[in-house]
Amino acid sequence: MKKFFRGFDFGKSEGKDKRKIEETEINNSGADDQSEKEDLSAEDGISHLISEAESPSGDQIFNQFMQKLGKKPNSKNLDLNNCALSAADVTELASLLPFLPELEEISLSWNGGVGGTLKALTVHLHHANLLKVLRLNNCRLTAEDVTSLGEAFEIVSQLEELDLSWNSNIGGKLSLLTKKFQKGGCKLKLLKITDCNLTAKDGESLAEILNVIPNLEVLDLSINKLIGCSMKVIAQALKNVPGLKELNLHMCGLKQDSLQGLDSALQHLADLRKLDISCNKEIGGGFKDSTAHLASLKNLEVLDLHQCCVTEEDMTILSQVIPLLSSLQELNLSSNKNAGISSGPLLGRLRFLPKLKSVAISNCGLGEESFSSLAEAALHLPELEILDLSWNKCVGGNLKLLLGALKLAMEIQVLRLSSCNLVDEDLALLTLLTQDGHLARLQKLDLSYNNNVSDEGWVMFCRGLTVFKELSELDVSLRPSSCRDCGTWFSELLAALTKLPALAELGMQRWVLSELQREQLESFNQDNKRNIRFDC
DSSP states (O other): OOOHHHTTOOOHHHHHHHHHHHHHHHHHHHHHHHHHHHHHHHHHHHHHHHOOOOHHOOHHHHHHHHHTTTTTOOOEEEEEETTTOOOHHHHHHHHHHGGGGGOOOOOOOSSSGGGOOOHHHHHGGGGGGTOEEEOTTTOOOHHHHHHHHHHHHTTTTTOOEEESSSGGGGOOOHHHHHHHHOOOTOOOOEEEETTTTOOOOHHHHHHHHHHTTOOOOOEEEEEEEEGGGGGHHHHHHHHGGGOOOOOOOTTSSSOHHHHHHHHHTTOOOEEETTEOOTTTTTTTTTTTGTTTTTGGGTTEEEOTTSSSSOOHHHHHHOOOOHGGOOTEEEEEEEEEEHHHHOOOOHGGGGGGOOTEEEOOOTTTTHHHHHHHHHHHHTTTOOTOEEEOTTTTGGGGGGGGGGGHHHHEEEEEOOETTTOOOHHHHHHHHHHHHHHHTSHHHHHHHHOTTTTOOHHHHHHHHHHHHHGOOOEEEOOOOOOTTOOOOOOTHHHHHHHTTTTTOOHHHHHHOEEOOOOOHHHHHHHHHTTOOEEEEEEE
16 A cells, blocks of 8 residues: 555655745735735825925915915014914914014014013024014013013114104013123114103113113103103213114103203204104293204204294204305204294294205294295295194285295195185185296195185185195184185085095084085995095
8 A cells, every 4th residue: 555655755845845835925924015015115105295285384374474474474574463363373483483583574563462471482583583673662562572672682682773652561671681782782873762651760761771872863852751751861971872863752751951951962963854842831931041953963853842932042043053054954943832932033034944845834923024024934935845833813915925935845735724714715816826936836735724615615616726736635624613615615625525536534513514415425435435534
């Protein structure tokens, strides 16, 4: 039997075949595993690529953030004024700073939600190495915000403009900001702290930093009524900013001694272009000993003294000084009721200031003599663009005295004659001037509160109104205590409107309009595709 079955050897053959099968299966299994691994690896690579494609870039995230707030993206100028920002928005904005290496301006003004959250932003300002402008007006800043901002000054070394206006909580806390200014390292050119409830102590802190910001060109402390108590200290420190070009001290509670200290500082401010000390009523009577250096400001272009309770003696002094300001372009003496009595000499000497572009002497109690002096001087002011004579009753019936000056003033754009007791003859004169081609560039005309003009006078005026092709604002309102029907001149006005392409605002307060007339005004805008704001 063994001999017979020897050639078949079933066990060995079966074992060999079994091993071959197993080896084949193992090899096939390994190949399948390798193939599966390769497939999985390929899937992972595709997933990774898809993930990268779907993941937004820094620019995309920034664009989405700006679009959410209804603003156009700008990687250099971040303008988020009046956007109702929340604390979450400020935090999100801070996270975007690494994607904005070219950022130069940040404006977050008129966002009350910024208050109390500024630290979330300032800790990331090291990403904005090129930041030059920071505006935080009316943001309800807290003491913590001021401290955080101060700490940021050690980082934003390129900052040139800082505006913190209308943050009342800064008052009494300015030192939290100023003590961080680095001597010799501060490049600030503009500092505005308007209406921040600053105290006398804040004034002292401000005086200290004037020593370390030698490049300062604009300083605005307006509407801080308590700052006047420290004006002497501030004035002494102003000698350290010889390049100052603009100084705004409107409504700062200045007194006569403050004015004297300020005058002594002017000798160091040869580059000053604008000086605003308006609405400081207690400086009246103090100009006698405080104008020694005012006349030396040969580069001064703007002088604002309105509502300073200037006395007759002050006017005598100013009449000797102001004509020496050879570069003066804007002069505002409005609301100094005593000025009219002795303003003749000063107004007559305005002829020595041929660069004057704006003269405002509203509510100065001018008499006919002083008005006549102004009219003669105006003949020598060919560049005059703005003339405000409002609330001077002597103008009524005497506008003809200005006839020659208004003919020569080819550049005049704004003429304010509110509450001047104008009569029909005065409006006829304006109409005559326009017909002769004068006042062609007039843009704003205020004839309000002139109740003595008859309906016939308004009819004549409206018929000649069409010549004012560049007129954008017109006010013919009546006094608050008055009330009159428009009468026949309304139709003349409506006809004129179609020929005044630039007119955008029309004041008609206290003129009684019928329902039909109101409908005509409303339909005018629709029919002529205009958007004139009718103030009725």
